[in-house]
Amino acid sequence: xxxxxxxxxxxxxxxxxxxxxxxxxxxxxxxxxxxxxxxxxxxxxxxxxxxxxxxxxxxxxxxxxxxxxxxxxxxxxxxxxxxxxxxxxxxxxxxxxxxxxxxxxxxxxxxxxxxxxxxxxxxxxxxxxxxxxxxxxxxxxxxxxxxxxxxxxxxxxxxxxxxxxxxxxxxxxxxxxxxxxxxxxxxxxxxxxxxxxxxxxxxxxxxxxxxxxxxxxxxxxxxxxxxxxxxxxxxxxxxxxxxxxxxxxxxxxxxxxxxxxxxxxxxxxxxxxxxxxx
Numbered sequence: 579x580x581x582x583x584x585x586x587x588x589x590x591x592x593x594x595x596x597x598x599x600x601x602x603x604x605x606x607x608x609x610x611x612x613x614x615x616x617x618x619x620x621x622x623x624x625x626x627x628x629x630x631x632x633x634x635x636x637x638x639x640x641x642x643x644x645x646x647x648x649x650x651x652x653x654x655x656x657x658x659x660x661x662x663x664x665x666x667x668x669x670x671x672x673x674x675x676x677x678x679x680x681x682x683x684x685x686x687x688x689x690x691x692x693x694x695x696x697x698x699x700x701x702x703x704x705x706x707x708x709x710x711x712x713x714x715x716x717x718x719x720x721x722x723x724x725x726x727x728x729x730x731x732x733x734x735x736x737x738x739x740x741x742x743x744x745x746x747x748x749x750x751x752x753x754x755x756x757x758x759x760x761x762x763x764x765x766x767x768x769x770x771x772x773x774x775x776x777x778x779x780x781x782x783x784x785x786x787x788x789x790x791x792x793x794x795x796x797x798x799x800x801x802x803x804x805x806x807x808x809x810x811x812x813x814x815x816x817x818x819x820x821x822x823x824x825x826x827x828x829x830x831x832x833x834x835x836x837x838x839x840x841x842x843x844x845x846x847x848x849x850x851x852x853x854x855x856x
Contacts, residue, residue: 582806584609587663587713591646591702592673594621597721597776599628600798601670605805606634610668613659619643646673646698647684649846656705665713666706668805671699671755672721677747681739688845689737695751696758700842703762703771710769718763718771719804722756722816727826729753731834736841756829757838760814770811775818776800 588605592598594616602612606629614629616622622641630636640662644655659666677691684693703710703718710716729749732738738747756773763771776797803809804817811817816825828834 580607581609582808583668586667587611587613587665588668588670588805589613589615589642589659589666589702589706590670590672591615591699594625596794597797597801598670598672599625600795601672601801602639603629603632603634604795604798604802605668605670606638608802608806609638610805611638611640611663613640613642613663615642615644615655615673617643617645646694647686647690649686649693649697649701652698652701653705656702660706660709663709665716666709667713667716669702669706669710669718670721670801670805671702671718672801673698674721674751677744677751679744681737681742681747683737683739686845687737687848689739689747691748691751692736692754693845695748696754697842697845699755700758700762701846703758707762707767707769711767713768715807716769717805717811718759718769719801720755720759720762720771720773721776721801722773723749723752724775724818725749726752726756726829727824729826731757731828731838733837733841736845753826753828754838754842756816756825757835758842759816759829761835761839763813770813772804772811772814773816774801774804775816775823 588610590598590602593602593614602614606612614625616625622643626639626641629639644651674695675691682690684690759771759773763769815822
């Protein structure tokens with residue numbers, strides 16, 4: 579085990595299985611205290627027990643639960659983390675779901691993959707910004723997908739109610755996450771935010787791609803590499819294979835980024851008026 583991340587606190591969303599669970603394991607093996615997020619308390623506790631069974635010190639693991647199909651849960655998660663820890667050094671936005679076969683709206687009135695894969699991460703980054711800004715070398719790592727390069731934002735119908743495709747909806751959610759990365763770490767915040775393609779891994783999302791995937795630990799290694807202090811990052815960039823990689827044009831387009839910011843605020847505040855990034 580390494581101590582390179584000792585005294586650092588990390589929140590990993592979607593850490594009950596797959597890349598998220600392996601990311602939590604690797605971060606803890608590097609000495610980090612890891613807040614292990616899952617959809618339910620049972621899933622979070624089970625994830626922690628499996629990590630402990632792999633030799634991770636139990637005192638490094640803190641289970642938390644939040645169902646990202648409910649924006650009120652996202653707010654409660656942020657409040658829990660902010661209240662429990664003096665600072666937050668790493669936020670790994672890994673939680674993601676496949677878009678369903680048919681267009682499905684959350685109770686908040688938002689297409690579920692857009693909400694879980696993008697909007698929840700957007701809210702967490704805003705609500706936890708003060709905790710991140712107070713930490714040395716704070717980083718946000720958004721686990722995205724190469725599919726974002728095939729996507730387009732449906733600005734007039736972001737829920738895609740009129741013309742729905744599960745692949746298009748999922749790809750849109752990953753494009754939105756990659757586009758939002760730079761805004762998560764504004765100038766002067768002291769935060770660095772990047773997105774990353776973990777590669778095609780054998781996770782619950784694999785059926786969307788329809789191919790054989792690598793072990794989730796390989797994807798997690800690509801994520802954790804970007805969390806290590808010795809690895810220098812460029813704010814707002816998209817990484818693949820350890821290097822900065824080409825993105826969809828919209829990812830670095832100022833107008834599209836501003837438009838996404840307005841859309842995110844509209845969706846979040848309409849569904850959950852108590853939300854505020856300030």
